[in-house]
Amino acid sequence: MGLLPLDSNSVAAQEVALLWSDFWLVRLIFNFVGYSSIVLPGFILIQYFKRRKRLDKDHGVCFPLVQACVYGNEKAESTEDHNMEFGKAEVAESSTSQQALRLVICIIGLQVSYLTWGVLQERVMTQTYGEGLSTGGERFNDSQFLVFMNRVLAFATAGMCCLVTEQPRHGVPMYKYSFCSLSNILSSWCQYEALKFVSFPTQVLAKASKVIPVMLMGKVVSKKTYEHWEYCTAGLISVGVSMFLLSRGEEIKHSSTVTTFSGLFIMASYILFDSFTSNWQDSLFKYKMSSVQMMFGVNLFSCLFTVSSLLEQGALFDSLAFMGRHVDFALHAVLLSVCSAFGQLFIFYTINHFGAAIFTLIMTTRQALAILLSCLLYGHHVHLPGVLGIVTVFAALFIRVYARSKVKKNSLRSLPPAQKI
Template identity: 55%
Template sequence: MKLLHAFALCALLFPIEAPPVSIPLSQSSWHSFWLFRLTINLIGYSTVLVPAYFLIQHLKKIKYNETGSGICFPYVMTCVFGRDVAVADSQPTSSPGAPVVETVSTPRYRGFVLLCCAAGLQASYLTWGVIQERIMTREYGKQDGVPGEKFTNSQFLVFVNRLLALTVAGIYITVFRQPKHSCPLYRFSFASFSNIMSSWFQYEALKFVSFPTQVLGKACKVIPVMLMGKVVSGNIYEVYEWVTAGMLSVGISLFLLSSGSGSAQDSSGLDSAGAYSPMVASFSGLILMLGYMAFDSFTSNWQGKLFKVHKMSSIQMMFGVNLFSCIFTSCSLLEQGGFFEAFAFMMKHWDFAVHSVILSICSAVGQLFIFYTISEFGAVIFTIIMTLRQAFAILLSCFIYGHPVGLLGIVGILVVFIALFLRIYARSRKSVINKTASTTTKV
C-alpha cells in the first residue's frame, strides 16, 4: 500500500502529456508497443543471464578456484572469482618507457582544463540529445506525397552506443596501463543490465513525451527518490532538501501546464486515426520515465560500490560495463532479428546510419569527459556542468524542433534550475561545515 501511495504521488508530480505528434497505427500495433518489446528483450537477456547464473553457482559450489586447472583456469578465475591483488599492485603504473610528465597545477592551467571539460561535455551531450530526438521522434524518407517511417528499435541504438564506447575503452586500456583489481568480471553485468535498461526506457519514453519534458523529468528524479525513501525506508531529509524538492515540483508543473495538450482522442486506447489516446500515452510516458530513473539510480550505486571495494579505474569500469552491454543486446537482437531490421532501415535511409554513428561517437566521447571531470574536479563541479547542459538542451530542442514553450513554461524551467543550483550549493556548504567540524574535533 505504501508503494501505491508513493506511485500516486509521483504521478501527481509528473503529469506527463503526450507529444503533439501522434504515433501512426502501423507503429502503435501490439508488436511495436513498448510493453511487448520490453518483454521480448527481457526474454532475450534471460537466455544469457540464466545459464550464466547456474554456471557460476556450480563453479562456486565445486570450489573451482581451489581445484581447477588447465588452459581455461585463468579465464574462469578472472570472470567468476577475481584475482587476489596486493595493495601495492593496485596502483596504476605508467607503461614501460613512457615519458615522465610533470603535472602542472597552476590555477590558470586548471581553469583552462576545466573550461575544456565543460566545453567537451556540453558539445558531446547537446549534440547527443539533438540526434537522439531526431531519431526517435521524426520520420525518415518523408517527401511530398511519400509517407515517411520512424525507427522504433531502441535496443539497436543502445547496442551501437555501447559498442563504440567499448572500443574506445579497449583502446585506452591497451595504450595506457591500468591498475590491477580483484573484481570478478561477472559483477560488471549487474551495472550493465541496469544501464542498458535505463537507456532503453529513455529512448522509448521519447515516443510518448517531448524531449524537454524528459530532460526536466530526469533533472527532477530526486523527487520520486525522496518520496520512496520516506515512505518505504523512513529516511530523514534536511529542510533544504524538502524546499528544493518542492521548488522542483512547482517548476515542472508550470512547464507542463504551459506545454499544451495533445491531439483530440478518446480514451479507448486508439483513436479513429490510429494513434495512442492521451490516457495510454501519458501512462506509458510516466512508467517509462520512472523505469529510467529506477535503473539509472541502481547503476550509479552499484558502480560506486565496485569502485569502493575493488579500487578500479573509471576506464576499467567503462570497459567492463560496456562489454556485457554488447553481449546482452547483441544476443537479444540476433534472436529477434533486430540487426536485419536495423540494417534494412539503414539501407533505405542512409541519413539514419549517419545519425547512429554520430550518436555513438557523442556517447563514447561524453563518457570519457565524465570520468575525467569527476576525477579532476569532483562531483559537485560535474553536477553544475551537467545541470547547465540540461538547461541548454531544453532551449536547443525547443529552437530546433519547435516545441511550444510559453512564458509560464520559461518560469517553470527557471524555477527548476534555480532549485537544482540551490541544492548543489547547500550540499556543498554542508560538506564543508562537516569537514571543518570534524577537523576541529580532532584537534
C-alpha cells in the same frame, strides 16, 4: 497453382499482429527474453563454480577466465591509493592556468557531446527518413539497436584507454558488472522509447526531478536523513515540474489515455533503472578499479545483452537494412554513439579532476540548454507558466549544488589537519 487472395479477416489479423508487435510493452518483453538467454546460462555457471570449494590451476586455459569472472582478484591494489598518488603527481605538475584550461576543455566537451546527443536522439526517434522517396518516408522504431551501437563504441573506447593508460590491478568479479549493465541498457532503452510519447523538454525535466524518488527511496529503504534545504529544493523541483506539465495541459488533453500512461510509465521506469545503476556502481567502486575499467566492464555486458536480444528478434539485420536504405540515419546513429562514448570519458575525467559538484553544475546547465535547443529546432511551444516551471527546477538544482559544496567545505574545515590530506 495461383496464390489465393487474403480475405478481409486475414488482413485485419495481420494488421493487429503488426500493431501489437510494435507496442512498446511487447517489445520490452521480447528484450527481456533475449537478455535471459545470457543471464540464465551465466547464472547457472556462476552458481556451479561458486559451489566448488576451490579451483586448481591444473584446470588449464579456462582457469584465468573463471577466476576473473567468478572470483575476482583479492590482491588488487587499492583504487583510492592509486587515485591519490595519481592526483598528487598531477597537482604537482599542474599550474592554475593549466587547471583552468582543463576545466574549459571539460565544459566544452560535455556540452558539445551531450547537446549534440540530445538533438540527434530527438531527431532519430521522432522524425522520418526518406521523405522524398516513393515510400513517403519511414520512421526508425528499434530503440535497442541504438543502445547497442552506443555500447559497442563505448566498449571499444574504454578498451583502448585501458590498453594505452596505466590502470590499477582489477579486483571485482566480472559478473557483478552485469547487474548495473542490465539496468543501464533498460534505462537507455526507456530514454529513447519515451520520446515516442513525451516531448524532449518533458523528458529532461522528468530526469532532473529524479532526486525526489531517490530521496524517498533513501528514506524508506536505507533510513537516511536529509537536511531541511534538501527537502526545500526537492519541493521546488516538484512545483516547477507541475507548473511545466500544467502549462502543457492542452497537448496532454488531446493525447490518448494510452499514450499518456505509456509516457509516464516509461519515464518512471527510466528513473527506477537509472537510480539502481548509479547505486550499484557506487557499491562496485568499493572494489579495486578505475572509472575506465568500470566503463569497460559495464559496456562489455551491455554489448552481450543487446546483441543477443537483437539477433533472437531478427531486429539486428532489419536495423542494418534501414541504415543501408537511409544514409542520413546511419550518420546520425554513428554520431550518437560517438557523442555517448566521448561524453562518458569527459564525465569520468571531470569528476576525477574537479569533483562531483562542478560536474553536476556543468550537466545541470547542459539540461537547461538542451531544452532551449530542442524548442528552437523542433518547435516545442512552452508558455509562460512552463518557462517559470523550467526556471524553478533549474534554480533548485543550482541551489542543491551550491549547498552541498558549502556543507562539504564546512565538514572539511571541522576536521583535524591530518585528516584533510
